Amino acid sequence: MPEEKNFKQLDLPDCDIRYYPNFFSQEVADAYFEKLRTKTHWQQDDIKVFGKVYAQPRLTALYANNDKPYSYSNITMWPNVFNGVLLEIKSEIEKYVPNEFTTCLLNLYRDGRDSNGWHADNEKELGINPVIASVSLGVERMFHLKHNTNPLAKHKMILEHGSLLVMQGETQHTWKHQVPKTAKPVGERINLTFRIIK
Numbered sequence: 001m002p003e004e005k006n007f008k009q010l011d012l013p014d015c016d017i018r019y020y021p022n023f024f025s026q027e028v029a030d031a032y033f034e035k036l037r038t039k040t041h042w043q044q045d046d047i048k049v050f051g052k053v054y055a056q057p058r059l060t061a062l063y064a065n066n067d068k069p070y071s072y073s074n075i076t077m078w079p080n081v082f083n084g085v086l087l088e089i090k091s092e093i094e095k096y097v098p099n100e101f102t103t104c105l106l107n108l109y110r111d112g113r114d115s116n117g118w119h120a121d122n123e124k125e126l127g128i129n130p131v132i133a134s135v136s137l138g139v140e141r142m143f144h145l146k147h148n149t150n151p152l153a154k155h156k157m158i159l160e161h162g163s164l165l166v167m168q169g170e171t172q173h174t175w176k177h178q179v180p181k182t183a184k185p186v187g188e189r190i191n192l193t194f195r196i197i198k
């Protein structure tokens with residue numbers, strides 16, 4: 001039997017999104033942040049938007065237990081081999097979200113100018129109705145959700161240090177999400193999204 005932990009099911013149509021506010025304790029989350037900040041092979045890719053090339057407004061890294069690449073927005077990322085801290089986080093998540101995640105995409109938002117624009121994680125290598133388990137470490141940032149066809153269906157929430165957000169079911173087909181820039185002077189945030197790519 002999978003273990004239970006307190007979560008809030010978001011009351012939104014056509015999706016299945018759960019938020020676990022304190023999935024990791026403050027101490028554990030602090031230690032993960034520090035390790036991932038220094039040990040991750042961060043990269044900054046260029047993205048093409050309407051034919052113009054920009055540096056992606058955040059650093060990223062891909063880790064996996066296989067050699068499958070992940071492609072989005074004209075970028076193809078090749079994975080590093082999972083390290084100890086990512087394997088530890090992955091196995092803790094899998095106790096509550098029964099799945100065998102193969103891959104983790106990491107984002108480092110260096111300050112409030114870094115962001116992640118409106119998108120859905122609907123690349124074909126993720127399969128239909130992917131389960132995406134998203135861990136937040138470091139400063140809190142806003143997370144926005146909007147329905148693809150119903151302009152009244154939208155939501156804004158804060159992703160806290162040590163939290164876990166799970167998006168599953170039809171969510172990636174019916175909703176988009178973003179982490180907007182903020183004018184507030186904020187420090188670094190690391191986000192980990194565990195996914196399955198076979």
Ligand SMILES: O=C(O)CCC(=O)C(=O)O
Pocket residue numbers: 105107116121134143159177179191193
């Ligand atoms: O940083 C986040 O909370 C979201 C990241 C995200 O949506 C992604 O990497 O696909």
Ligand SMILES: [Fe+2]
Pocket residue numbers: 119120121177
């Ligand atoms: Fe995403």
